[in-house]
Amino acid sequence: MLKKIAAVVVVALSYSCGSDDSSEYVEIDPYANITATFGSNINPNNLANYANQTIPNYITKDNTAGNFITDKGATLGRVLFYDKNLSSNNTISCSSCHQQANAFGDTSIASTGVNGTTGRHSMRLINTRFANEVRFFWDERAVNLETQTTMPIKDHGEMGFSGTNGDEPFSGLITKLSNIGYYKELFQFVYGSEEITEGKIQLALAQFIRSIQSFDSKYDVGRAQAANEGQPFVNFTPQENQGKQLFLAPPVFDATGNRTGGGLGCAGCHAAPEFDINPISGNNGIIGRINAPGIDITNTRAPSLRDLVKVDGTTNGPMMHTGVITTLQAAVGHYGTINLAPGNTNLDVKLRPNGFGQQLHLTAPEVNAVIAFLRTLSGTNVYTDPKWANPFPN
Template identity: 50%
Template sequence: MKIKFYLLLSVFVIMVSCQNEKDEYIPTDQVILSNVFGSKIDLNNLESYQNNNIPSYIRFSNRGNAIENDKATLGRILFYDTKLSTNNSISCASCHQQEHAFSDTNVASTGVNGMTSRHSMRLVNVGFQPGTNFFWNERVNSLESQVTEPIKDHAEMGFSGENGAPTFNDLLLKLSDTDYYQVLFNHIYGDPLITEERLQECLSQFVLSIQSFDSRYDDGLLATGNPGPAFPNYNMSENRGKFLFTTTPVNGGAGCVSCHVPPEFAIKNNIHNNGVIATIADPNVFDHDNTRSPSLRDLENPEGFINGPLMHNGSFNTLLEMVEHYNSIDMTNQQLLDPLLFDSVGPNGPIGQQLQLSESDKTALINFLKTLTGNDIYTNPKWSDPFVN
């Protein structure tokens, strides 16, 4: 009987012990992340963001704080997280989609309280440009400042504090109550405190990491070591288009290089209005202080489809429409037009650019622009949605 009693007592102790262990079980940091992201986020095996292969001929450094793998990883999660909107429906990626070179095929993007007032820029090589101002109208002077502005915008992500809407501090509290952010911020910063500065640092590092340097143009430049000669991997029309792009009108070209300088194809500093002045909402309302644009890289995807309508108001749906605009600049109601787009100044004021491109030259210019499209940016998992398993 004593033996049976001790056996029963032992079983009871083991059961109680196991129950206590179960009650006291605390999941590890990696388990918390795995429950949300599966195998996509592994603290011990992070994607590489800081050692991207940047060609030696790229002139501009990746502006902003130096990229660190863990911070860019957190930035990726923030970029795709709908918790950053007031109603949990919109993320940064809603308007900047990987399959469209981080842009939107819609003219205006949908936010929590309406539509965006300008078209969503492609986020291609944003750090490889001469300027440090961002947005179409250059209203902020750093990428760190830029990345949280859409979150605070009442129409876009809604944490504006306007008309009773939640404030940005409400967002910080919301994220602080999320277990995977507690893990990630503590892992990176040594404590789980979430601040705007930390959000800006991580989001900007992820955006800076989105790079495209694997186009046919890059292949041709590597093959020749010189942007001037004909590229061996181009056909006759593409090489003609390259000549037109990089040569001034005085010398028989189209002069695109005056504003968009290879090999980055980013817009130069101190460029003024390009003659596209209407708002998205109303073609009769002027929006003429837009002087920044994305790089001309990845205007189309590898399948040949445009990654989104062009210009701040999405007024051009094809590359041909864009070329036609610069081929013949309409001076009607133009304000602050860049002098580079003047052919001359007559007795009644500036005379708009008249390139008089032939149909074959228009086609050649378009064919060249298509060679600026890469491949990796569209499919690389490190820039993909970590919430999709």
């Protein structure tokens, strides 16, 4: 009797020998190309847990909007995310600009593409699922994450399937992937058909990216033990609790935009406990361009403040769309003195109280306290968890 093995097709080949009829059985593995390519990194019969990860009960935001995370879909998304075949010259993948070691961000100011560099600094991809803001890119030009996932692939400078400047169109990528054995098996595995479409690619990539979550920080340990956000966290130092209160409390301004009391108002744009950007936020006062003249006031989106730095305090790359901010001290300092730059008609109203650029008059202890708090937002698992790692053997 043949032992039944899950997900293995058994084919009976009948033949006659003399006067006796018998049967020979050949086991055909439908995942042979997956196994040959990824080895133990992907086991279709024992997938990593993407769909049922633990989410703290105080996290209430979710922008999944129907494309629910499945273990199968996120596994396909992981392969697509790390596969350099998605670029026109097989040199760039999504992970080239969004590196696990840097909280899925980039340490370079501008990331390298197939035909140059990106026009803006690559945004970290931490907790993208847990936000009120559903639009993506710094200028929010993508209406949702699904749409965003294939836009870099169709960009001439980034991944090169633009259909312009001598590039193949996106249909060329679909033809390319359709001729790769492991994609035939993966799309069959996930969707019940080998057919590859842009929509299926978008769904899988979005599932993988939304699965990347970070809730094992010092902040999360404290929040789990507190009745509410404003209560002092028992695991925090006095400085960290002071920084938390400064972060949460709104400032008090006089008639000319000078802070006379209260906190720093950071939560007005980065509300706890997700610390993502408020959808109605305007420009934050950074209006430059990377290696280009003129100003850019359209940048109103931002990644979550979680995992700005690693636990050891080193940064996960520069901050802001221009990468002009490289330390937490500089980031806090930027908001301490907001200048009304000529041409910035999109400056967030919260940064120009009573029509004046805010002057927080930060003290050194306040700056150090807020930095100490921001460091509590970093976890450890996101940097090492194998389910978010490169599935292709080195």
